Amino acid sequence: MSLELYYWDGLQGRGEFVRLALEEAGADYVEVARGDEDDGLGTGAMMALLDSDDEAHPPFAPPFLKDGDLIVAQTANILFYLGPKLGLAPRDEGLRYVANGLQLTVADVVTEAHDTHHPIASGLYYEDQKAAAKQRSADFLDHRVPKFMTYFEKVIRQNPAGSRYMVGDALSYVDLSMFQLIDGLFYAFPRAMKKFGQHYPLLAALHDAVIERPNIAAYLDSDRRLAHNESCIFRHYPELDQDAR
Amino acid sequence: MSLELYYWDGLQGRGEFVRLALEEAGADYVEVARGDEDDGLGTGAMMALLDSDDEAHPPFAPPFLKDGDLIVAQTANILFYLGPKLGLAPRDEGLRYVANGLQLTVADVVTEAHDTHHPIASGLYYEDQKAAAKQRSADFLDHRVPKFMTYFEKVIRQNPAGSRYMVGDALSYVDLSMFQLIDGLFYAFPRAMKKFGQHYPLLAALHDAVIERPNIAAYLDSDRRLAHNESCIFRHYPELDQDAR
Numbered sequence: 315m316s317l318e319l320y321y322w323d324g325l326q327g328r329g330e331f332v333r334l335a336l337e338e339a340g341a342d343y344v345e346v347a348r349g350d351e352d353d354g355l356g357t358g359a360m361m362a363l364l365d366s367d368d369e370a371h372p373p374f375a376p377p378f379l380k381d382g383d384l385i386v387a388q389t390a391n392i393l394f395y396l397g398p399k400l401g402l403a404p405r406d407e408g409l410r411y412v413a414n415g416l417q418l419t420v421a422d423v424v425t426e427a428h429d430t431h432h433p434i435a436s437g438l439y440y441e442d443q444k445a446a447a448k449q450r451s452a453d454f455l456d457h458r459v460p461k462f463m464t465y466f467e468k469v470i471r472q473n474p475a476g477s478r479y480m481v482g483d484a485l486s487y488v489d490l491s492m493f494q495l496i497d498g499l500f501y502a503f504p505r506a507m508k509k510f511g512q513h514y515p516l517l518a519a520l521h522d523a524v525i526e527r528p529n530i531a532a533y534l535d536s537d538r539r540l541a542h543n544e545s546c547i548f549r550h551y552p553e554l555d556q557d558a559r
Numbered sequence: 560m561s562l563e564l565y566y567w568d569g570l571q572g573r574g575e576f577v578r579l580a581l582e583e584a585g586a587d588y589v590e591v592a593r594g595d596e597d598d599g600l601g602t603g604a605m606m607a608l609l610d611s612d613d614e615a616h617p618p619f620a621p622p623f624l625k626d627g628d629l630i631v632a633q634t635a636n637i638l639f640y641l642g643p644k645l646g647l648a649p650r651d652e653g654l655r656y657v658a659n660g661l662q663l664t665v666a667d668v669v670t671e672a673h674d675t676h677h678p679i680a681s682g683l684y685y686e687d688q689k690a691a692a693k694q695r696s697a698d699f700l701d702h703r704v705p706k707f708m709t710y711f712e713k714v715i716r717q718n719p720a721g722s723r724y725m726v727g728d729a730l731s732y733v734d735l736s737m738f739q740l741i742d743g744l745f746y747a748f749p750r751a752m753k754k755f756g757q758h759y760p761l762l763a764a765l766h767d768a769v770i771e772r773p774n775i776a777a778y779l780d781s782d783r784r785l786a787h788n789e790s791c792i793f794r795h796y797p798e799l800d801q802d803a804r
Contacts, residue, residue, distance in 0.1 A: 370719045371657045371726070374664045374710050384653045387660035394639075395656050408629045411640050412616045415632035418663075419619045425670060433678050434691060435698035446679060446691050453680035465619050474615045481616070 317343040317396075318380040320360045320373075325546040326498075326539075328389045328424065329377040334490040335393060337533040339400035345538070347376070390417040393487045402490070404482035413481045416469065416488045420495050423462050427498065428547045430454050430554060440551070451554035455506045459499065463514050466492065470516040477516050478523070485527075492517065493524035498548030508558040562588040562641075563625040565605045565618075570791040571743075571784075573634045573669065574622040579735040580638060582778040584645035590783070592621070635662040638732045647735070649727035658726045661714065661733045665740050668707050672743065673792045675699045675799060685796070696799035700751045704744065708759050711737065715761040722761050723768070730772075737762065738769035743793030753803040 319336065321329030336343045349355025363385075366372060373387035379396070380386075386395045394414050397403030403410050428436075433450040434443040466480070475483035480492055496517060500507050511518035524530055533539055542548055564581065566574025581588045594600025608630075611617060618632035624641070625631075631640045639659050642648030648655050673681075678695040679688040711725070720728035725737055741762060745752050756763035769775055778784055787793055 367713075367717070369717060371654075371660075372710075372713060372717060373660065374707070378660075384656065386656045388663040390635075391656055391659045391663055394659070409616075411629065411631045411636055414636045414639070415616075415618065415623075418633040418636055422670075425667075429674070429678075433674075434694045435702070437698065437702055446694075449679045449691075453682065457680070457682055462619070465617075468612075468617060472612070472614060472617060 317341060318346050319343050319377065320346045320363070320380065321377040323347045323357060324540070325543060326494075326548075327377075327546055330494055331389050331420075331487075331491045332377055332379065332392050332396070333538070334494055334530065334533070335396055335400055335402050335487040337538075338485070338490060338527060338529050339402060340529055341400055346380075390414060390421050393417055393491070397487050400487070402485065402487045404484075404486060406482070409482050413486055413488050416466075416480055417491060419462070419465070420488070420491045423458070423495055424498075424547055426454055426458055427502065430502075431549050431551060440549075444553075447551075447554060451503075452556065455503060455556055456559075459506070460513075463510075463517065467514045467517050470520065478520070480520070485524075489520060489524060490530070493521050493530075496521045498542065501542040502548040502550050503555045504550070505555045506558050510558075562586060563591050564588050564622065565591045565608070565625065566622040568592045568602060569785065570788060571739075571793075572622075572791055575739055576634050576665075576732075576736045577622055577624065577637050577641070578783070579739055579775065579778070580641055580645055580647050580732040582783075583730070583735055583772065583774050584647060585774055586645055591625075635659060635666050638662055638736070642732050645732075647730065647732045649729075649731060651727070654727050658731055658733050661711075661725055662736060664707070664710070665733070665736045668703070668740060669743075669792055671699055671703055672747065675747075676794050676796060685794075689798075692796075692799060696748075697801065700748060700801055701804075704751070705758075708755075708762065712759045712762050715765065723765070725765070734765060734769060735775070738766050738775075741766045743787065746787040747793040747795050748800045749795070750800045751803050755803075 319329065319332055321327060346355050347357045347360045351358060360376065363369065364373065371385055373385055377389055377392060378385055378387040379392045386392050404413055430451040431440045431447050432443065433446045440447060470477050470480055473479065473481065479485060480488040564574065564577055566572060591600050592602045592605045596603060605621065608614060609618065616630055618630055622634055622637060623630055623632040624637045631637050649658055675696040676685045676692050677688065678691045685692060715722050715725055718724065718726065724730060725733040
């Protein structure tokens with residue numbers, strides 16, 4: 315049976331971190347919310363599962379993955395579960411926890427990137443929290459991005475298996491997620507990201523290497539890869555961007 | 560060799576979620592940052608590891624756990640790693656992913672609880688972001704806490720193994736974390752939390768049952784359990800609290 319990925323239609327969002335792993339591995343998966351109602355798919359099918367009052371282990375929110383009867387929720391958890399099955403996790407068990415720790419740190423940056431445009435309330439419009447968003451974005455770009463990226467560059471530099479990958483001696487889902495994080499930041503903050511490659515050469519090289527992988531290149535070129543947009547985590551609001559340091 | 564827990568001294572923080580599991584299990588562990596410099600412990604030893612430029616797998620931030628040579632970072636990851644070793648994870652492998660998904664959702668609430676007093680920048684003082692904090696707290700209490708708690712109450716209600724635990728038919732680290740989350744919210748927002756037991760009876764019963772467990776009761780009564788305070792995630796600023804609905 316195919317894996318079923320549940321995520322909102324119309325945006326990359328957190329679902330994209332899972333999609334990149336599925337696509338790199340050439341996995342057979344169904345994108346439930348993007349499917350046809352006549353096939354029992356679509357956003358309605360996703361909402362029915364979220365709202366179910368007899369599901370044994372209901373998820374809080376998309377993305378979640380259904381593999382047979384098992385529902386796995388939360389992006390990093392889905393990747394921890396899928397990684398070994400897709401050949402995208404370290405073989406060493408200890409390193410799998412290292413990978414998960416890195417993935418959760420990527421997730422922290424993603425949450426902070428979201429909060430640049432929604433610092434006060436995720437339920438309010440951006441337009442209703444613009445002043446706070448400007449302040450939070452400046453802090454994010456001045457302090458948080460450098461702090462996280464300096465750390466990730468150090469991780470790849472100190473990787474005892476070589477500096478091509480975040481963890482271990484082969485591509486893992488963490489590398490794909492790092493690509494997506496950098497890609498999202500380039501979209502949202504093109505000015506601030508201008509010197510990224512200069513400051514973080516190993517991360518920039520990793521980003522570029524991921525793009526060139528045949529399955530990823532084909533995916534990015536397909537209509538399954540939605541464009542970045544302003545319904546998503548990484549939003550390009552020029553007024554929140556600033557010059558690179 | 561003992562497990563080594565690394566976390567900032569002087570506050571419960573995210574380390575407390577790990578501590579509760581270690582204490583419930585009666586595990587042998589060293590609280591590194593609270594130890595003596597003469598024993599090679601203390602905050603300096605923690606910082607040396609964080610700043611090391613040759614550590615194979617450096618963590619981004621505390622809490623992290625050292626088990627022999629392996630460093631496991633990020634709260635939920637530490638618990639996922641420790642859970643089975645401490646007898647505090649479901650025996651069923653699929654349910655372990657359910658537990659991790661729940662733990663990550665608890666972590667999301669913890670991050671949002673932190674952001675009630677630091678909505679603009681974690682590096683600025685609360686006093687410099689008070690107006691935004693008031694807005695974010697109101698949204699957190701009006702919308703986010705009810706949304707998360709309604710979900711968690713549903714999880715425990717729909718648990719096919721019975722409604723005493725969040726997942727499976729025995730206590731897991733998720734239950735301990737749920738206790739800590741509720742306890743923290745009671746400290747930070749005593750007025751807003753006044754009707755908690757009325758709205759979420761199963762969660763309230765879980766909270767009370769955890770307190771009564773002998774190892775947890777002994778721990779809460781010991782000087783290892785630091786008091787809640789305003790250096791922590793859950794801070795009691797009366798001006799951010801509001802009447803219960």
